[in-house]
Amino acid sequence: MSKLAIYGGDPIRKTMLQYGRQSVSVKDIEAVKEVLLSDFLTTGPAVEKFEHALAKFCGTKYAACVSSGTAALHSMYESLELDIGDEVIVPSITFAATANAALYCGAKPVFVDVDRDTLLIDIRAVEENISLKTKIVTGVDYAGQPANYRSLYELENNNEPKFNIFADAAHSLGAKQNNKSSGSLADASSFSFHPVKGITSGEGGAITTDNPKIYKKIKTFRNHGINADYRQREDQATWEYNIGEIGFNYRLSDIHAALGLSQLSDINLNLKKRRKIAQAYDRAIDNLTGVKKVKTLEENDHSYHLYVIKLDLDKFKVGRYEFFQSMRAENIGVNVHYVPLYRHSLYSEFGFTTKDFPNSTYVYERILTLPIWPGMTDDDVNSVIIALNKVVEFYVR
Numbered sequence: 001m002s003k004l005a006i007y008g009g010d011p012i013r014k015t016m017l018q019y020g021r022q023s024v025s026v027k028d029i030e031a032v033k034e035v036l037l038s039d040f041l042t043t044g045p046a047v048e049k050f051e052h053a054l055a056k057f058c059g060t061k062y063a064a065c066v067s068s069g070t071a072a073l074h075s076m077y078e079s080l081e082l083d084i085g086d087e088v089i090v091p092s093i094t095f096a097a098t099a100n101a102a103l104y105c106g107a108k109p110v111f112v113d114v115d116r117d118t119l120l121i122d123i124r125a126v127e128e129n130i131s132l133k134t135k136i137v138t139g140v141d142y143a144g145q146p147a148n149y150r151s152l153y154e155l156e157n158n159n160e161p162k163f164n165i166f167a168d169a170a171h172s173l174g175a176k177q178n179n180k181s182s183g184s185l186a187d188a189s190s191f192s193f194h195p196v197k198g199i200t201s202g203e204g205g206a207i208t209t210d211n212p213k214i215y216k217k218i219k220t221f222r223n224h225g226i227n228a229d230y231r232q233r234e235d236q237a238t239w240e241y242n243i244g245e246i247g248f249n250y251r252l253s254d255i256h257a258a259l260g261l262s263q264l265s266d267i268n269l270n271l272k273k274r275r276k277i278a279q280a281y282d283r284a285i286d287n288l289t290g291v292k293k294v295k296t297l298e299e300n301d302h303s304y305h306l307y308v309i310k311l312d313l314d315k316f317k318v319g320r321y322e323f324f325q326s327m328r329a330e331n332i333g334v335n336v337h338y339v340p341l342y343r344h345s346l347y348s349e350f351g352f353t354t355k356d357f358p359n360s361t362y363v364y365e366r367i368l369t370l371p372i373w374p375g376m377t378d379d380d381v382n383s384v385i386i387a388l389n390k391v392v393e394f395y396v397r
């Protein structure tokens with residue numbers, strides 16, 4: 001058995017392998033350059049082009065770009081004109097923005113447990129938490145597989161009053177459920193184009209929807225609440241506009257949009273690379289004691305924004321903390337997605353405790369994210385598998 005790097009042995013890799021990374025091509029750089037030399041750096045044609053391409057890719061009538069995934073969530077929630085005290089149900093294991101966007105609107109985020117096998121929002125937990133104040137249930141497409149939207153719509157159909165089903169699809173651009181694309185599975189879906197995501201625009205985000213009312217609201221909200229953007233006013237040769245409601249500057253610049261559009265044209269190739277890496281991990285894990293895969297629902301085609309494993313702690317002499325540190329010492333940039341939201345002091349006023357979320361508490365102690373991004377070489381992938389085997393072999397009982 002070889003000595004772990006954490007105890008002074010040689011690490012499997014000489015340099016740290018990040019868990020996620022952008023892949024930027026020469027074509028991407030040219031696309032950005034073209035905008036930099038054009039008349040419009042913002043509110044120009046590149047944003048519209050990106051929006052059309054996104055709507056087409058997702059199979060929706062509309063796409064509206066904004067400056068981040070968080071702005072997308074905020075704009076999407078705000079499009080329903082939430083009142084103080086309205087409730088937005090979100091899974092307890094997600095990035096904070098899914099819940100914070102509800103707080104921005106004066107609404108209350110209601111955390112519910114996740115499914116132990118898939119780490120997607122637990123449908124029974126949603127059902128138990130629906131109240132007269134529930135305005136939105138947000139499915140989070142954790143790691144890149146869509147939440148169980150069919151079950152969420154069944155719940156909604158059987159409920160009075162009705163609520164909206166939204167998707168935090170930050171992880172799932174390119175994923176599918178029953179052959180329908182992520183972005184078209186809920187009343188509206190929000191995306192993030194942060195560098196580690198399926199495509200990047202540097203920072204950026206978008207909302208896709210078939211609902212014209214939601215779309216129109218978002219277009220106004222992202223631009224200070226102004227009812228006509230700069231180019232519409234130019235076309236009509238007028239300086240006049242009206243602000244009927246408060247908005248933000250959540251616009252995406254044309255520089256960002258050009259990068260996003262160029263990246264979108266390569267998404268299928270990059271999805272293929274992510275899926276190939278995931279298959280290699282799947283095969284390795286099938287032969288490893290004490291390591292389990294996160295279950296993928298049969299109806300889902302996964303986009304593998306993240307590859308998450310679950311440790312069977314009964315099989316090891318140590319916990320996830322030592323496992324994490326040991327993998328890092330081997331120069332494998334493992335991560336943990338995510339600290340359950342109820343553990344953050346920000347939300348303590350809502351009175352949630354770990355006992356309210358038995359599944360989240362259980363899986364949180366066991367999950368570990370392995371590196372996955374399209375530019376990883378075969379050697380990179382093998383180094384993760386070798387390090388995982390080394391650490392497992394060292395700590396297994």
Ligand SMILES: Cc1ncc(COP(=O)(O)O)c(C=O)c1O
Nearest residue numbers: 068069070095097170192193194
């Ligand atoms: C599930 C989820 N929702 C929302 C966001 C927010 O996206 P952004 O970082 O673009 O604001 C992220 C980003 O990490 C995320 O993972």
